[in-house]
Amino acid sequence: MNGRLERREGLTVLPVMAAPAEYGAHLKARIDPLITGVGPVEAAVSLATALARMDGQGDRPDLIVSLGSCGSRTLEHAAVYQVTSVGYRDMDASALGFPKGVTPLSDLPAVLPLPCPIPGLPTASLSTGANVVSGAAYDAIDADMVDMETWALARAAHTFDVPLVALRGVSDGRTELKALEDWTGTLHLIDEHLATAWDRLMDVLEAGGLVALDRTPFARKDISQPASPETIA
Numbered sequence: 001m002n003g004r005l006e007r008r009e010g011l012t013v014l015p016v017m018a019a020p021a022e023y024g025a026h027l028k029a030r031i032d033p034l035i036t037g038v039g040p041v042e043a044a045v046s047l048a049t050a051l052a053r054m055d056g057q058g059d060r061p062d063l064i065v066s067l068g069s070c071g072s073r074t075l076e077h078a079a080v081y082q083v084t085s086v087g088y089r090d091m092d093a094s095a096l097g098f099p100k101g102v103t104p105l106s107d108l109p110a111v112l113p114l115p116c117p118i119p120g121l122p123t124a125s126l127s128t129g130a131n132v133v134s135g136a137a138y139d140a141i142d143a144d145m146v147d148m149e150t151w152a153l154a155r156a157a158h159t160f161d162v163p164l165v166a167l168r169g170v171s172d173g174r175t176e177l178k179a180l181e182d183w184t185g186t187l188h189l190i191d192e193h194l195a196t197a198w199d200r201l202m203d204v205l206e207a208g209g210l211v212a213l214d215r216t217p218f219a220r221k222d223i224s225q226p227a228s229p230e231t232i233a
Contacts, residue, residue, distance in 0.1 A: 027067070071146045078169060079170055082197075085113050
């Protein structure tokens with residue numbers, strides 16, 4: 001799906017989701033999102049392609065909003081959280097002396113801060129990777145939630161200097177995943193709660209515009225160069 005830009009008080013907002021299963025009746029009544037596909041590669045390719053096309057047409061969005069599900073062993077299931085920060089758990093060049101999570105020869109830190117503009121909506125940190133996390137695999141995760149797209153979406157948004165807000169509903173994590181239904185079983189509730197969060201975000205933007213974002217969207221000049229090894233051998 002190509003996605004439709006939502007226009008609010010002079011702002012354009014691009015909603016983005018990973019999978020049709022997450023796009024239920026409540027969100028369908030509100031948005032026509034870019035559907036990227038599952039995983040960091042699909043997410044990065046799809047969003048970067050869409051932004052390049054929009055940029056070429058002179059219609060680059062003012063804000064990207066990523067909506068979808070996630071896993072968490074500790075947070076309330078079916079509840080929606082604003083993502084305060086996201087890390088990329090697949091990146092591990094520690095054998096070369098780089099801190100885990102830092103992409104070698106990149107100016108990005110291991111963890112990216114994200115705006116959390118919706119008053120009263122709970123917040124949580126997120127880890128992105130290409131694997132489905134279940135059971136004991138949570139022991140290795142240094143974040144409240146896990147997903148498979150947000151880091152990649154933030155990276156693509158950063159390339160085009162567009163801020164990104166991420167909203168995630170917890171679909172699984174309390175027990176070991178054994179079937180697809182263990183993920184999809186709560187998606188109808190998450191759809192409803194994401195739709196409510198979307199409405200609240202639109203109210204915030206209509207009242208205050210992008211100034212309402214409680215963090216300055218990260219930009220290259222605002223990110224410190226991560227520590228790198230003195231030599232790579």
